[in-house]
Amino acid sequence: MKKLLWVLFKSNLIVRMLVCMIIGAFIAAFLPQYGVKLEFLGRVFIQALRAAAPMLVFVLVISSIVNNKFDNVSSIKSVAWLYAVTVLISAILASTVSYLYPLHLVMDVPPISEKPPEGVAEILMNIILKFVDNPVDALANGNFLSILAWSTALGIALRQSSEATKSVIKNWSDATIWVVRLVVAIAPYGVLGLVASHFTSDGLAKLKNYLELIGVLLGLMVFVALVINPLIVFLNFRKNPYPLVFTCLRYSGITAFFTRSSAANIPVNIRLAQRMQLPEEIYSLSIPLGVTMSMNGAAITITTMTMATVHTLGMDVSFIQTLLLSILATVCALGASGVPGGSLLLIPVACSMFGVDPTIAAQVVAIGFVISEIQDSAETVLNSSSDMLFTSVVSLKQQGRDPSKIELLPE
Numbered sequence: 026m027k028k029l030l031w032v033l034f035k036s037n038l039i040v041r042m043l044v045c046m047i048i049g050a051f052i053a054a055f056l057p058q059y060g061v062k063l064e065f066l067g068r069v070f071i072q073a074l075r076a077a078a079p080m081l082v083f084v085l086v087i088s089s090i091v092n093n094k095f096d097n098v099s100s101i102k103s104v105a106w107l108y109a110v111t112v113l114i115s116a117i118l119a120s121t122v123s124y125l126y127p128l129h130l131v132m133d134v135p136p137i138s139e140k141p142p143e144g145v146a147e148i149l150m151n152i153i154l155k156f157v158d159n160p161v162d163a164l165a166n167g168n169f170l171s172i173l174a175w176s177t178a179l180g181i182a183l184r185q186s187s188e189a190t191k192s193v194i195k196n197w198s199d200a201t202i203w204v205v206r207l208v209v210a211i212a213p214y215g216v217l218g219l220v221a222s223h224f225t226s227d228g229l230a231k232l233k234n235y236l237e238l239i240g241v242l243l244g245l246m247v248f249v250a251l252v253i254n255p256l257i258v259f260l261n262f263r264k265n266p267y268p269l270v271f272t273c274l275r276y277s278g279i280t281a282f283f284t285r286s287s288a289a290n291i292p293v294n295i296r297l298a299q300r301m302q303l304p305e306e307i308y309s310l311s312i313p314l315g316v317t318m319s320m321n322g323a324a325i326t327i328t329t330m331t332m333a334t335v336h337t338l339g340m341d342v343s344f345i346q347t348l349l350l351s352i353l354a355t356v357c358a359l360g361a362s363g364v365p366g367g368s369l370l371l372i373p374v375a376c377s378m379f380g381v382d383p384t385i386a387a388q389v390v391a392i393g394f395v396i397s398e399i400q401d402s403a404e405t406v407l408n409s410s411s412d413m414l415f416t417s418v419v420s421l422k423q424q425g426r427d428p429s430k431i432e433l434l435p436e
Contacts, residue, residue: 041213042279049220064222067283070215073208074280074289079164081205081292082313083176088198089309090180091191100304100419104311107415108318111257112358115249116324116351122245123332124347128238130337130392167288169316177310202299205292212280212293219283235396238333242400245325246407250274254414261418262428269421269428273297273413274406281409282402287316290409297413300433303420311419315412320358322404323368326393328354331375334389340379353378368404369393 053060155170163171183190251270258266276297281290291312298308328350335342357371372393373386393400421428 042216045213045217046220049217052221060221063218066218067215067222068218070208070211070218071284071286071289073211073215074284074292075167075286077201077205077208078288078291079167079169079172081201081295082169082309083164083172084194084198084201085295085305085309086173086176086313087180087183088194089306090177091183091186091194100307100423101310101314103419104307104415105314105318107257107418108315108320108412109355111249111253111411111415112318112320112324113351113355114253115245115321116328116354116358117348118249118253119245119325119328120332120347120351120354122241123329123336124342124344126241127336128241128329128333130235130238130333130389169288169291169313173310173313202295206296209293209296216280216283235392238329238392239396239399242326242329242396243403245329246322246403249321249325250407250410254411258414258418258428261422264427265429267429268431269417270414272301272431272433273410273417277413278406278410281405285397285401285405287319287405287409287412290405291316294409294413294416297433298416298420301417301420301431302434303417304423307420307423308416311416312412315408315416319408319412319415320368321411322407323371324351324354324358325407326368326400326404327357327371327375330369330372330389330393331379334372334376334381334385335379338381338385342379346379350375350378369397369401 049060049063052063155168156174158168158171160171160175162168163175183194255266255270258269277290277294280293281287284290294312294315295308298312299305331350331354332342332347354375357374358368369390372390373381373383376386376389377383418428
């Protein structure tokens, strides 16, 4: 008993998380009545992450700009380019596989209540409007584009302030990070509640009609995570990429799978960046930026679901059209919101490229919500771990460090 208590409360964070996952699965299988009640632990954990993330980003970005030189603008651009290029690669990969291996959907699901965007113009307009949102509303609602815009502007303005003011800002940043460490520390127990409640519900039983679709989506996401992303790391360093890739997947991916929100996973990624000793002036900007731009999984979902719709309706699609769809899916993915199900509501925009009736597109979105127990979780793992990975690539390259020899600071 003492050994179990030590493992649950004193061991390495990942060990605690894996043990709690096993306990949660056991409760779901043999004590389902308690599994439903333990959902509260998971909800507390996710709510705490979502509450901490906006304030953390706001304070960290201001502190980073105020207390550091502008030596890393090119590094931020490099990270952003990596985000955009890999999203496009993911979309092209998904469209090519869907072209060569057509999927067909069973549309027997209820309609959705959410209203999807009407076109790419609306997506771009929404992105612009998010930049100029009220900063108080942005902090309250987790609008990270506006938070980045306001914190960047305030940081630049405060660079001319006194040393005492800069010191206070740095102290606020350190205090916020300390609080976030407490939130991350409860991750294993939140995961326990999420596993116990998710696998107790009958939602997973609904997935049997869509196993082929889920298999293709997961296969594409695994391929990007374990082949495409490592290849990009290798091309940058000419070193074994997998120690870095697996570090990002292990520490960022596990919590991302259960939170199903890139935004909620920001504190986890920032804590990992600190343990990897990456430059704060890079990760304090690039990780929040990745909530909107690091959307490999979203591009795969949008492209695959759209192609499956087209094939189900018996439409003839040329390979050139699939490539054009990849570009459109990239734009849509970059406009995804970083919250659970954010990419699904953009499927009708991609479907409109082929003239698909909006009511049919809505049915496809509903299918997405049915399989979201798996699809959205895997998508967030890829999105969030890629965010961390490419931030690490640019940071380690600047520091002249070897990605095959990653050492983390103690928790």
